[in-house]
């Protein structure tokens with residue numbers, strides 16, 4: 001991971017840990033749809049689906065709320081993505 005560019009939205013991160021149990025994309029569960037991969041909003045903790053999923057709820061959530069950063073909710077991945085900066089990064093453990 002390159003550190004040449006840094007995200008300027010780190011102060012909006014409120015949630016850094018994935019929930020113990022993730023049932024799936026909250027919006028897909030409501031409408032009975034399917035998802036491919038899951039992402040968690042790092043501002044409010046909402047679970048949404050990735051851009052490979054038919055409904056792209058993680059991106060839809062960012063558009064609606066302007067919550068800028070998602071964390072991969074796939075166990076063991078640990079990367080984050082900032083929408084406004086279009087930047088992948090890993091939060092180093094404190």
Ligand SMILES: [Zn+2]
Nearest residue numbers: 007008009082
């Ligand atoms: Zn950012």
Ligand SMILES: [Zn+2]
Nearest residue numbers: 025028049057
């Ligand atoms: Zn979804």
Ligand SMILES: [Zn+2]
Nearest residue numbers: 041043044067
């Ligand atoms: Zn959010």
